[in-house]
Amino acid sequence: MKHANRGLRVMLVDDDQARLAMMEQALVAEGHVIVVRLDAQADLLAGVTLHQPDVIFIDVDAPSRDTLESLGQIHRERPRPIVLFAARSDAETAHRAVHAGVSAYVVDGLHPTRLSALLDVAIARFEVHQALSRELSAANARLADQRDIEKAKGMLMKRRKIDEDEAYGMLRKMAMDRKQRIGDYARLLLAASDLL
Amino acid sequence: MMNGLEKSRVRLGMLPLADAAPLIVARSCGFFARHGLDVELSVERAWAALRDKVAAGVLDGGQMLAPMPIAATLGLDGVAVPMVTAMVMSLNGNSITVSRALHARMVRYLPEGPTAGSCATALAAVIAEQRERGGRRPIFAHVFPFSAHHYELRMWLASADIDPDNDVQLCVVPPSQMVSELESGRIDGYCVGEPWNEVALQRGVGVAVASKHEIWNNSPEKVLGVTRDWAQEHPNTHRAMVAAMIEAARWLDIEDNRHEAATLLVSEHMLDAPAASIFASLRMRTGGIVFHRGAATYPWRSHAVWFILQMLRWKQCWLAPNFSDIAFDVYRCETYREAAALVGEPCPRADYKSEGARFIGSPTPSTDGGSIMLGPDAMLDGSIFDAADPLGWLKLQRHGLPTVGYASLLSANVRHS
Numbered sequence: 001m002k003h004a005n006r007g008l009r010v011m012l013v014d015d016d017q018a019r020l021a022m023m024e025q026a027l028v029a030e031g032h033v034i035v036v037r038l039d040a041q042a043d044l045l046a047g048v049t050l051h052q053p054d055v056i057f058i059d060v061d062a063p064s065r066d067t068l069e070s071l072g073q074i075h076r077e078r079p080r081p082i083v084l085f086a087a088r089s090d091a092e093t094a095h096r097a098v099h100a101g102v103s104a105y106v107v108d109g110l111h112p113t114r115l116s117a118l119l120d121v122a123i124a125r126f127e128v129h130q131a132l133s134r135e136l137s138a139a140n141a142r143l144a145d146q147r148d149i150e151k152a153k154g155m156l157m158k159r160r161k162i163d164e165d166e167a168y169g170m171l172r173k174m175a176m177d178r179k180q181r182i183g184d185y186a187r188l189l190l191a192a193s194d195l196l
Numbered sequence: 197m198m199n200g201l202e203k204s205r206v207r208l209g210m211l212p213l214a215d216a217a218p219l220i221v222a223r224s225c226g227f228f229a230r231h232g233l234d235v236e237l238s239v240e241r242a243w244a245a246l247r248d249k250v251a252a253g254v255l256d257g258g259q260m261l262a263p264m265p266i267a268a269t270l271g272l273d274g275v276a277v278p279m280v281t282a283m284v285m286s287l288n289g290n291s292i293t294v295s296r297a298l299h300a301r302m303v304r305y306l307p308e309g310p311t312a313g314s315c316a317t318a319l320a321a322v323i324a325e326q327r328e329r330g331g332r333r334p335i336f337a338h339v340f341p342f343s344a345h346h347y348e349l350r351m352w353l354a355s356a357d358i359d360p361d362n363d364v365q366l367c368v369v370p371p372s373q374m375v376s377e378l379e380s381g382r383i384d385g386y387c388v389g390e391p392w393n394e395v396a397l398q399r400g401v402g403v404a405v406a407s408k409h410e411i412w413n414n415s416p417e418k419v420l421g422v423t424r425d426w427a428q429e430h431p432n433t434h435r436a437m438v439a440a441m442i443e444a445a446r447w448l449d450i451e452d453n454r455h456e457a458a459t460l461l462v463s464e465h466m467l468d469a470p471a472a473s474i475f476a477s478l479r480m481r482t483g484g485i486v487f488h489r490g491a492a493t494y495p496w497r498s499h500a501v502w503f504i505l506q507m508l509r510w511k512q513c514w515l516a517p518n519f520s521d522i523a524f525d526v527y528r529c530e531t532y533r534e535a536a537a538l539v540g541e542p543c544p545r546a547d548y549k550s551e552g553a554r555f556i557g558s559p560t561p562s563t564d565g566g567s568i569m570l571g572p573d574a575m576l577d578g579s580i581f582d583a584a585d586p587l588g589w590l591k592l593q594r595h596g597l598p599t600v601g602y603a604s605l606l607s608a609n610v611r612h613s
Contacts, residue, residue, distance in 0.1 A: 063241040063242050068244070151610070184601075187601075187606060
C-alpha cells in the first residue's frame with residue numbers, strides 16, 4: 001500500500017519562501033492540494049476555519065504553534081494531524097522526536113520525494129493516537145464498571161442479606177427497569193449510599 | 197562527578213518572559229555551578245515547541261506552565277509523554293488587559309476604585325448591551341490551552357456570570373504578539389504574563405483590569421518540569437537543579453536584587469521587550485511576581501488537584517482520573533524536600549493545603565519543627581477548595597460542565613478503606 005493518503009488538503013505555515021516552494025512542489029507532485037500558504041504571523045484559526053485542511057505543515061519553532069494547540073482542543077471532534085518541520089541545523093530535534101513518537105518531523109533540505117512518505121507517517125501516527133485515546137477511555141470505563149458492579153453487589157448483599165447471584169440479579173433487573181447500563185446504575189446506587 | 201550527578205551538562209528550555217528569571221539568575225549568579233551543573237539555556241518561541249523538545253529528550257527539562265506536566269501525564273496534550281515537577285518557579289504576575297476601546301465602554305459601569313470583580317461585572321454589562329445590538333462577542337486571548345492564564349481568564353469571566361464558552365470567544369496568541377493584536381483590534385483583551393501587560397500600559401494600548409493575585413492569590417504560574425523517565429534516570433541531577441533554583445528564587449525575593457535581576461534580563465537580550473517594561477515587570481509590588489516568599493517554590497499537591505479540576509470543568513479532560521494518584525505522580529514534594537535540605541530551606545510538612553480560605557497570611561508547620569508563613573490564597577469567586585473533596589467543589593460551579601460523568605469521577609476517586 002503505497003501512499004494511501006492521496007489528495008489531501010494541506011495548509012502550509014512558514015516564513016521561509018524557498019522551503020515553502022520545495023514542500024509545495026513535492027506535495028503537489030504526490031497529488032495533494034495546497035489549500036493555503038500562510039506566514040507565521042497569520043491568523044491560523046481563521047485559516048483553518050476557512051480552508052478546512054486535512055493536515056497542517058508548520059515550523060517546529062513557530063510561535064503560532066501554541067495557537068494550533070488550542071485548535072486541537074477546540075475542534076476535538078475533528079482534530080487535524082500536524083506535521084512539524086525543523087531547520088537542518090535542528091536535525092537532532094527531528095530525529096529524536098520521530099524516535100520518541102512526538103510527531104512526524106520533516107527536516108529542511110530533505111529530499112522532496114520523502115515528504116509524502118512522512119505525511120503518511122504523520123497521519124498514521126495521528127490516527128493511532130486518536131484510537132489509543134478512545135481505547136483508553138473505553139478501557140477505563142470497563143474497569144470502572146467492573147469495580148463498581150462488585151462494590152454495589154457487596155453493598156446489596158450486606159444490606160439485603162442475600163447471596164452474590166441474587167445481588168447481581170437484583171442489580172441487573174433494577175438497571176434494566178430503568179433502561180440504564182448496569183455499570184452506571186451501580187455507580188448511582190453507590191453515590192446514593194454515600195449520601196446516606 | 198560532584199554529588200554523584202548522573203549528568204552535569206544540562207540543557208533547559210525557557211520562554212522569553214520575566215518569570216524565567218530564576219533560570220537566568222541560577223546560571224548567571226553561579227547557583228547551578230555551585231551544585232556542579234553546567235546549564236545551557238535554550239530560548240523557545242512556543243510552549244508546544246518546548247514541550248516537544250523536552251518530551252523528545254533534546255532538552256533535559258525547562259520552565260513550564262504549571263498545568264503542562266499534568267496535561268502531559270493525563271495524555272491530554274496530544275504528545276502524552278508523562279512529565280513531573282518538583283519545584284514551582286513563580287506565583288502571581290499575570291494580568292488581564294483590555295483594549296482602550298473596550299475599556300471606554302466598560303467605564304460607564306465601573307464604580308470609583310474599580311476592582312477585578314467590578315471590572316468583570318462591567319464587562320458583563322457591555323456584553324449584554326452588545327448582544328442587544330447584535331454586535332460580535334468580545335474576543336479574549338490567553339497563551340496556551342493548559343495554562344494558568346487560561347483558567348484565570350475563565351474564572352474571572354465566570355465570576356460575573358459571563359459564560360466563557362458562549363458569551364465571549366477565547367483564542368490563543370503567542371505572548372510577544374499580544375500587544376500588536378490588541379492594537380490592531382483583532383482581539384479585545386488578553387491574559388498574559390509580564391512584560392506584556394507593562395508594554396501595553398506603557399504604549400497606551402490597553403488597560404489592566406484584573407491581576408492574577410486578585411483572581412487567585414499566590415497561585416502557581418510556572419514550574420520546572422522534566423519527563424517522568426528523566427526524573428527516574430537522573431535523581432541526583434534533578435535534586436541539584438531544584439536546589440540551585442531554590443537558591444536563585446531566594447536571591448530574587450530580596451528586594452535589592454530585583455534591579456540587578458532586571459539588568460541581567462535586559463543585558464542577556466532574551467526578552468524582546470523595552471528595558472523599561474522589563475524593569476517594571478520585576479519590581480516588587482502587590483500582585484507582582486513572587487519567586488520565593490511564603491514557600492512559593494513548594495509544589496503543593498492541592499495545586500495539582502486544582503488544575504485537574506479546571507481541565508475537567510472546561511471540558512479539556514475526557515477521562516476520569518484519580519486526583520490524588522495524579523497529584524502524587526506529577527507534583528514531587530519528596531524531591532523538593534530533599535533538594536531543600538541541601539540548601540537549608542525549611543519546607544512545609546504537608547503535601548496539601550486548603551485553597552481559598554486564607555484571606556491573610558497564616559503559618560503552616562515546617563519540616564524543621566518550626567513554621568513557615570504562607571501568603572493569602574483567596575479566590576475572586578469566593579471559592580474555598582478542599583483537596584479531600586474535589587468533586588464537592590466541581591458540583592458547586594455554575595459555568596462549565598465536565599464531559600466526564602459525575603458517577604465515573606466518583607468511582608475513580610472512591611476512597612479505599
